[in-house]
Amino acid sequence: MTAPLLDVKGLKRHFPTESPLFGAKRFVKAVDGVDLAIGKGETLGLVGESGCGKSTLGRLIARLDEPTAGEIVFEGRDIARLDDRALLPVRQSIQMIFQNPFASLNPRMTVGAILEEPLIIHGKGDRSKRRRRVMDLLGQVGLRPDHVDRYPHEFSGGQRQRIGIARALALEPDLIVCDEPVSALDVSIQAQIINLLQRLQRELGLSYLFISHDLSVVEHISDRVAVMYLGRIVEEADAVEMYRRPLHPYTEALLSAHPEPDPLAVSREIILEGGVPSPVNPPAGCHFTTRCPYVQPRCSETTPPLVDHHPGHKARCLRLDEIEGNRLTEGARTVEHKS
Amino acid sequence: MTIATLPLQNDDDLPPRRSLSRIVLKRLLTKPAAVFGLVIILLFVAFALVPDLFSPHDPYAQSLIRRLKPPSFLDRGVDGYLLGTDHLGRDTLSRIIHGARTTLLVSLFAVVVSAVVGIWAGLVAGFFGGKTDAVILRLIDMQLAFPVVLLVIAIVAVVGPSLTNLIVLMGLSAWPRFARIVRGSVLSVRGLEYIEAARSIGAGKLRIMLRHILPNILSAIIVYASFELARMILLEATLSFLGLGVQPPTPTWGGMINDGKNYLSISWAVSLFPGVAIALIILAFNLLGDEIRDALDPQLSHD
Amino acid sequence: MLQYVARRLILTLPVLFGILLISFMLTHISGDPTDLILSPDTPDEARELFRRKHGLDQPIWVQFYQFCVHALQGDFGNSLRFNEPATKLVLERLGATTELAVTAMLLAILVGVPAGVIAAYRRNTAADVAVRTITLLGQAVPSFYLGILTIIIFAVWLRWLPSGGRGTWLHLILPATTLALNLVALIARTTRSCMLDVLNQDYIRTARAKGLGESWIVWVHALRNAFIPVLTVIGLQVGLLMGGVVVTETVFSWPGVGRLAIQAIYARDFPVVQAVVLFFALIFVGVNLIVDLLYAVLDPRIGYR
Amino acid sequence: ATLTVAQNFDPQTLWPNGTTASDNLNAGSAIVEALFWVDPHGEEFKPLLATSYELEDDTAVLVKLREGVKFTNDEPMNADAVVHSFNVFIDKEKSPAYARVSDPFASIEKVDDLTVRIKLKYPFPPIELALSQLYITPPGYWNEVGLEAYGQKPVGTGPFVFDTWARDDRLVMKANADYWGKLPEGIDEIVWRPVPDDIARAAGLTTGEYDVASNLAVTSAMELENNPDAKLVPVPSYRIYQIILSSLEEHKSPLMDKKVRQALNYAVDKQAIIDNLFFGNAVALKGQVLREPQIGFNPDLEDYPYDPEKAKQLLAEAGYPDGFEITYKFPSGRYAQDREVSEAVAGMLTEVGVKTNMVVLEPGEFLRQLRAKELQPMAFVGLAPQDDPDLQVSQYHSSWRYSYMNSPELDALIDAGKQEMDRDKRVQIYRDAMTLMRDEAPIIFLYGGVDFYAVTNRLENFMARGDGRFFFYDTRLQE
Amino acid sequence: MADPIPVLSVSGLKTRLFLKDGVLPAVDDVSFSVMPGETLCIVGESGCGKSMTALSIMRLLPRPVGRITGGSIMVDGVGDLAELSERQMRRVRGNHISMIFQEPMTSLNPVFRVGYQISEAIRVHHRVSASEARDRAIDMLEQVRIPLPAERYRSFPHQLSGGMRQRVMIAMALAGRPKLMLADEPTTALDVTIQAQILKLMNELKREIGMSLVLITHDLGVVAKMAQRVLVMYAGVVVEEADANSLFARPLHPYTQGLLRSIPRPAVRRERKGEIDTIEGTVPALTALPTGCRFSDRCPMVHEPCRKLEPPLASPDDIAAPHRKVRCWLHASPPQ
Ligand SMILES: Nc1ncnc2c1ncn2[C@@H]1O[C@H](COP(=O)(O)OP(=O)(O)OP(=O)(O)O)[C@@H](O)[C@H]1O
Ligand SMILES: Nc1ncnc2c1ncn2[C@@H]1O[C@H](COP(=O)(O)OP(=O)(O)OP(=O)(O)O)[C@@H](O)[C@H]1O
Ligand SMILES: [Mg+2]
Numbered sequence A: 001m002t003a004p005l006l007d008v009k010g011l012k013r014h015f016p017t018e019s020p021l022f023g024a025k026r027f028v029k030a031v032d033g034v035d036l037a038i039g040k041g042e043t044l045g046l047v048g049e050s051g052c053g054k055s056t057l058g059r060l061i062a063r064l065d066e067p068t069a070g071e072i073v074f075e076g077r078d079i080a081r082l083d084d085r086a087l088l089p090v091r092q093s094i095q096m097i098f099q100n101p102f103a104s105l106n107p108r109m110t111v112g113a114i115l116e117e118p119l120i121i122h123g124k125g126d127r128s129k130r131r132r133r134v135m136d137l138l139g140q141v142g143l144r145p146d147h148v149d150r151y152p153h154e155f156s157g158g159q160r161q162r163i164g165i166a167r168a169l170a171l172e173p174d175l176i177v178c179d180e181p182v183s184a185l186d187v188s189i190q191a192q193i194i195n196l197l198q199r200l201q202r203e204l205g206l207s208y209l210f211i212s213h214d215l216s217v218v219e220h221i222s223d224r225v226a227v228m229y230l231g232r233i234v235e236e237a238d239a240v241e242m243y244r245r246p247l248h249p250y251t252e253a254l255l256s257a258h259p260e261p262d263p264l265a266v267s268r269e270i271i272l273e274g275g276v277p278s279p280v281n282p283p284a285g286c287h288f289t290t291r292c293p294y295v296q297p298r299c300s301e302t303t304p305p306l307v308d309h310h311p312g313h314k315a316r317c318l319r320l321d322e323i324e325g326n327r328l329t330e331g332a333r334t335v336e337h338k339s
Numbered sequence B: 001m002t003i004a005t006l007p008l009q010n011d012d013d014l015p016p017r018r019s020l021s022r023i024v025l026k027r028l029l030t031k032p033a034a035v036f037g038l039v040i041i042l043l044f045v046a047f048a049l050v051p052d053l054f055s056p057h058d059p060y061a062q063s064l065i066r067r068l069k070p071p072s073f074l075d076r077g078v079d080g081y082l083l084g085t086d087h088l089g090r091d092t093l094s095r096i097i098h099g100a101r102t103t104l105l106v107s108l109f110a111v112v113v114s115a116v117v118g119i120w121a122g123l124v125a126g127f128f129g130g131k132t133d134a135v136i137l138r139l140i141d142m143q144l145a146f147p148v149v150l151l152v153i154a155i156v157a158v159v160g161p162s163l164t165n166l167i168v169l170m171g172l173s174a175w176p177r178f179a180r181i182v183r184g185s186v187l188s189v190r191g192l193e194y195i196e197a198a199r200s201i202g203a204g205k206l207r208i209m210l211r212h213i214l215p216n217i218l219s220a221i222i223v224y225a226s227f228e229l230a231r232m233i234l235l236e237a238t239l240s241f242l243g244l245g246v247q248p249p250t251p252t253w254g255g256m257i258n259d260g261k262n263y264l265s266i267s268w269a270v271s272l273f274p275g276v277a278i279a280l281i282i283l284a285f286n287l288l289g290d291e292i293r294d295a296l297d298p299q300l301s302h303d
Numbered sequence C: 001m002l003q004y005v006a007r008r009l010i011l012t013l014p015v016l017f018g019i020l021l022i023s024f025m026l027t028h029i030s031g032d033p034t035d036l037i038l039s040p041d042t043p044d045e046a047r048e049l050f051r052r053k054h055g056l057d058q059p060i061w062v063q064f065y066q067f068c069v070h071a072l073q074g075d076f077g078n079s080l081r082f083n084e085p086a087t088k089l090v091l092e093r094l095g096a097t098t099e100l101a102v103t104a105m106l107l108a109i110l111v112g113v114p115a116g117v118i119a120a121y122r123r124n125t126a127a128d129v130a131v132r133t134i135t136l137l138g139q140a141v142p143s144f145y146l147g148i149l150t151i152i153i154f155a156v157w158l159r160w161l162p163s164g165g166r167g168t169w170l171h172l173i174l175p176a177t178t179l180a181l182n183l184v185a186l187i188a189r190t191t192r193s194c195m196l197d198v199l200n201q202d203y204i205r206t207a208r209a210k211g212l213g214e215s216w217i218v219w220v221h222a223l224r225n226a227f228i229p230v231l232t233v234i235g236l237q238v239g240l241l242m243g244g245v246v247v248t249e250t251v252f253s254w255p256g257v258g259r260l261a262i263q264a265i266y267a268r269d270f271p272v273v274q275a276v277v278l279f280f281a282l283i284f285v286g287v288n289l290i291v292d293l294l295y296a297v298l299d300p301r302i303g304y305r
Numbered sequence D: 001a002t003l004t005v006a007q008n009f010d011p012q013t014l015w016p017n018g019t020t021a022s023d024n025l026n027a028g029s030a031i032v033e034a035l036f037w038v039d040p041h042g043e044e045f046k047p048l049l050a051t052s053y054e055l056e057d058d059t060a061v062l063v064k065l066r067e068g069v070k071f072t073n074d075e076p077m078n079a080d081a082v083v084h085s086f087n088v089f090i091d092k093e094k095s096p097a098y099a100r101v102s103d104p105f106a107s108i109e110k111v112d113d114l115t116v117r118i119k120l121k122y123p124f125p126p127i128e129l130a131l132s133q134l135y136i137t138p139p140g141y142w143n144e145v146g147l148e149a150y151g152q153k154p155v156g157t158g159p160f161v162f163d164t165w166a167r168d169d170r171l172v173m174k175a176n177a178d179y180w181g182k183l184p185e186g187i188d189e190i191v192w193r194p195v196p197d198d199i200a201r202a203a204g205l206t207t208g209e210y211d212v213a214s215n216l217a218v219t220s221a222m223e224l225e226n227n228p229d230a231k232l233v234p235v236p237s238y239r240i241y242q243i244i245l246s247s248l249e250e251h252k253s254p255l256m257d258k259k260v261r262q263a264l265n266y267a268v269d270k271q272a273i274i275d276n277l278f279f280g281n282a283v284a285l286k287g288q289v290l291r292e293p294q295i296g297f298n299p300d301l302e303d304y305p306y307d308p309e310k311a312k313q314l315l316a317e318a319g320y321p322d323g324f325e326i327t328y329k330f331p332s333g334r335y336a337q338d339r340e341v342s343e344a345v346a347g348m349l350t351e352v353g354v355k356t357n358m359v360v361l362e363p364g365e366f367l368r369q370l371r372a373k374e375l376q377p378m379a380f381v382g383l384a385p386q387d388d389p390d391l392q393v394s395q396y397h398s399s400w401r402y403s404y405m406n407s408p409e410l411d412a413l414i415d416a417g418k419q420e421m422d423r424d425k426r427v428q429i430y431r432d433a434m435t436l437m438r439d440e441a442p443i444i445f446l447y448g449g450v451d452f453y454a455v456t457n458r459l460e461n462f463m464a465r466g467d468g469r470f471f472f473y474d475t476r477l478q479e
Numbered sequence E: 001m002a003d004p005i006p007v008l009s010v011s012g013l014k015t016r017l018f019l020k021d022g023v024l025p026a027v028d029d030v031s032f033s034v035m036p037g038e039t040l041c042i043v044g045e046s047g048c049g050k051s052m053t054a055l056s057i058m059r060l061l062p063r064p065v066g067r068i069t070g071g072s073i074m075v076d077g078v079g080d081l082a083e084l085s086e087r088q089m090r091r092v093r094g095n096h097i098s099m100i101f102q103e104p105m106t107s108l109n110p111v112f113r114v115g116y117q118i119s120e121a122i123r124v125h126h127r128v129s130a131s132e133a134r135d136r137a138i139d140m141l142e143q144v145r146i147p148l149p150a151e152r153y154r155s156f157p158h159q160l161s162g163g164m165r166q167r168v169m170i171a172m173a174l175a176g177r178p179k180l181m182l183a184d185e186p187t188t189a190l191d192v193t194i195q196a197q198i199l200k201l202m203n204e205l206k207r208e209i210g211m212s213l214v215l216i217t218h219d220l221g222v223v224a225k226m227a228q229r230v231l232v233m234y235a236g237v238v239v240e241e242a243d244a245n246s247l248f249a250r251p252l253h254p255y256t257q258g259l260l261r262s263i264p265r266p267a268v269r270r271e272r273k274g275e276i277d278t279i280e281g282t283v284p285a286l287t288a289l290p291t292g293c294r295f296s297d298r299c300p301m302v303h304e305p306c307r308k309l310e311p312p313l314a315s316p317d318d319i320a321a322p323h324r325k326v327r328c329w330l331h332a333s334p335p336q
């Protein structure tokens, strides 16, 4: 196997919280020791509940934030500690698409100015060349040339997200971090954007880190999927494998809770009880202990490692073997619907 | 390489290329309140620029015989002295017209000075946060806790009330309020995704502050500046009251009110009309400030 | 919470020190007090004695050192004019100023907040226009002018109220109103815009969905939220208020610190100026500390961090 | 009944020798009395705690004290008290404000219980003036409480006794039942109120809150004229208003030329200023700095008439046919209508081609510049020295701290007048000085001010003096 | 047994927003009814008027711009809400009908304790003492399965997680024991695992209390799980109404069809990276609707009459489905 495009090792990001006048500083461990890799032309889906650190991880990889510890090896070079100046060339290769198409475009800049800005910053071409490139970009994402002088508020949400995509494409990156790029969009527009992203990937050979909480979308677009819980990756596998055979109890609950758009589907929903822990004060050992239906005392004692359980299918749970055998017969509460 | 473009949307009537300032102006001109404000301001600005064109008399020409006359449309008024005369027999209207220059100069520049200092301080504090923020906040606190009038009096007493000194001092006295407003706005904008987006394409700090943050907090600044302007006009008046205002015989509206207050019982007109001028200009700036904010706001539906 | 207060107080120390430093420098570059306190024809010999007596003959840095040492003990030295401790002079008048300022502030709040609420709730109606007009007047009329005008109208013409001085609550009406007018303007304006914000919030809709009465929603649910930013403005207004008392106390012969301050500045009575400035700063800092604490009472989201 | 008096400021101290400010003295001297006083009516020198004085020679004065006078704390007013008070008075550290008047005093000795002998350092013609400013304090109480506390709560021999004092608000005095002299009739209590704003002071008088208001602005005064309950008392002031025209070498300006200085005198219409800005309530100077009844006033002199043509002609002769530009400094808020007068004068000068760059000075800064001789080349001042020709004229002596002229001839006259004990000779010396000054025109002669007091009709026989002092001896307050 | 009377029956509802620059027909001729114990889902994409419909029923339209301009809103035992005075309406809100909103984060007043906010909802409709209200509020918290309800009573909204806050909202809505609950996207802001908890809770409560539910959402998964009947809205009008099973089995309106197809479904997912079917174009602005059918400019099956005349909402005349309604010329005979 060739070296992956991006290789993240032991990445951590701890945000200091307001500390009392005297006493120890406290931290939100938003990302707490993440390893993952993305190959060229590959899409890695990242799912997990709100606040588990997905965005923080994405921002670290796009180097919009500085990690507390760990390496981000991009094309063989660790970019985790580069300063702003040294990052400039890296920024060309790693770009980001943001969640909110309404907030991610500067309302006081025209579309043309928005798309031209990266080219100016990176000194690409003269005025007319840049203008031509802007027009090309508009075409690539399905916008008309005459849109160039309009302001973001004159566009619909889907169109705005296209502008965001065009901006990410402007510097011809290799990797794009997509942080929930469709979750703010209408149902019928969402599909258009997903199709666009896939088409661009095919034609430009892009790699995506695709962050989303919509499990259907992630399943559709990803080659591999990673599941995050409270700052850690708890499971990672090929997309098909993951959806067919989730290993970690959290993944299992997550997938089961996702409502299928089919009233006849018999859902075997696992309802998680127990409090959602705070990232300032995560439970000891396995972070999922507070809500896990299979929890045992030893789960709180050691932090389970992320290990290959099946080939290419990693999970972070001490009881995998025991659970896998008698899943759905023991422990897990299931709910029948539409009986 | 090109990609088959996606089907376009159904907007065939293409809008012509527009600049933001043109759009804003066009929007403003459809609002009666904005037009009213604009007209008043332009009128006073015209007074300030070419006072001689408008003023019926030399604002300095005194005649002790003709002093303290009521407006010409009232009993005892003297023809040609529309708004009456002051305690030295100078034409009030002409002095208001000429006073526009000093009053607007002092207050506008003072606002500019405080805005420039305050905006920078606020931008830097809000954007960099941390220690920088803490230091600037302490400076702001310090200045805010120092009674402005006392500060200005103390300094003017030393350096003398020259026009430049007044502008600089009054300006410096107001920067912390600007800084606070700007800092607050920056904090609310700083976390937005488009700032993040600008960083992701490699935009430097200065570029982000000036191209991305500043234009987006501009409307808050404009509205606040219109408010601050009123305060500056009053501050100059108060300094006149304390004997520290602009040098006589140069007319300023605040100074005229102050001169007139001594004659309030003999001739109310002397202080009333400059007061009306102040109220008008403040009203105009307030109206315009509010309307500009609305016009700049893409959230509001226009057209 | 005690920790929070302690932390806040520690943060104000550099501020207070800076204020002292500035006021020291300002007063000392602004001229020789002997000229102002002794009559112009006083012989030089007597002047020298006066300077020596008040330590004005020392090099400036020695004076500053002495000043700092004493200031830390709350001692600003004797007033050059009154020959009494400056601190005592200020404290004697602090009550009067507090009475005036607190009344004015209360008046401004009691008028400004409801006015702002009504203006916001009845947006673009006559009530709104009325409030905005008063706001405009508050911004446009210099307080010395307003003061004199009210004296002429209410004291001289109508004979309803005394023209100045301190005494019964009747004496308080005119100066407090004059002082309040500028404050009312800003408070009403801020309240109005905050209320407009709050009235659009989801939780107001929730309150309506519960079937609560309109006035309860406006005056309790909405105002409680809108009052938080208004409180900030009020806290900052204290600084302006302190400036305002200088003029108001002069016009209404109110025996307060503002009048002392302005006379002291004119006379270059350094110790008094410094004492006044420090007291004003302390009040400002204190009030804003209280405002911060009130925040936490009003807004549970803000902990004492 | 209670008499309420509104003055500009609250006293800083009630010890009259603590400051020379009239607001202090008016209040302080109602409690603490001097040896003599100058009656505002006759401008005569009258005994108070002393009964008479006698010049033993040019430098020794024998003072006889009034018998049977007691301080209100029962200490006797006698030679010991006078000796004590005298020693404080000449101590320049304790009473720096009086350093100039006390300068000629060398020492004092008690002759007997009611007689003291005062030794002078040099002959001093205005000795009466000096003696009228020596206030007598009780040594026992003074030594007990000290100078500062004495000023806060004085004990004296005067018609009133200190009662309470709320700073900057009200100072209350009660009538002294044991007063040695005649008490003002009907006044049981005096309340002194500091009211800094001119208009507020007048307003309070109109509403009847105050019975006496001092230092009124001329505009308010005009209004009070029609008030049926109060009367306006205009008092010609000792203050002489003038515009300094510096002719000193170090202050190079067109004013170095006498013709220019004279021209400016012709260019200013003083009468118009008096008539319009003061509604006639000011006294034109007769081309001299002494007032009509003063020793040395020269009745032969006439003021410069208003004659702009002549002014232009003189300017042309001096080489300024088109006039010139000059800096003109003036205070704002120091004197009555200082700003208005300055603007009016500037306007008049413009007519003859002299353009002024007006520099307004905050009163404190104004005084500093006055003393530092920085009010050059031209500035508006109102000088009010004590009522003696020497104290007046020596301000133009080249050695004087803020003299803006240097004339050896004038210096010689001043030096002569200073020591001349013979009254007639002294008169002639100052008349000559006045003639010289008119010709030299070191100033623009403007006007002598008028102080306005308003007094309730209930108060009879109110007396005010040109130096801002007023007294209640002989007054009567009706119910 | 007679036909049950609908809890709510809306007919011909028209809601207009009078904006500065024109009138927005946010809700246009919407009719539907809700039977006792029934769950009706309203779906449709953003801006199609779902919330406006609910707010019209509650008479909580944005002021002063929103106004009901036509139609009736009959509520069992109350009458036509559109006719009530504001004072009468206040007695209906929270009592006969309750509403919960999308944003649990902002829909609770941040400065009051959650318990107080619930007891306030009780006291406004029932004359009970403060302590009784408190007990009942704690009861409500328990009913919505909040652990340690007595302690939570004293919490402020920010101290609760999103799921907890939404439970509080539900408790508040239930406080008046309403016959009908309007839930406007109650789970959109929540995680799937939390969403599952809330939906389950709502179903349980509905059964316990026996109330009807109008659930507004754009998530077809949620619809599939919750709805008995479904109302599909597009650009201010109802385009299709059907029972849930038949709608998913056989959507009639081309918009509904497109909507269902544009979700990556298991079938599509299997051939990963294949294109998802989409509805091209975007929703038209309500101020610039095409003439004729509002969907005509995006409809793959657009034909002649569509661009001329707006189709009526009626039972399809081409298939036997008496309980279904659709607004499409494919299923209605165009006028001559
Ligand atoms: N700048 C920051 N300072 C402090 N804490 C932060 C910061 N950014 C994020 N956090 C905290 O880190 C944790 C992870 O946040 P993150 O935004 O990465 O979550 P997420 O998985 O993207 O959530 P969502 O699905 O809601 O977007 C959260 O608890 C958040 O509060
Ligand atoms: N306060 C308002 N002012 C102006 N227009 C509004 C307002 N509220 C809603 N609208 C408009 O009314 C139309 C219907 O809005 P509504 O909120 O009912 O949509 P929705 O279907 O609930 O959408 P979403 O799924 O986004 O909540 C939209 O076009 C919207 O832009
Ligand atoms: Mg995120």
Ligand SMILES: [Mg+2]
Binding pocket: E050, E051, E052, E184, E185
């Ligand atoms: Mg909605």
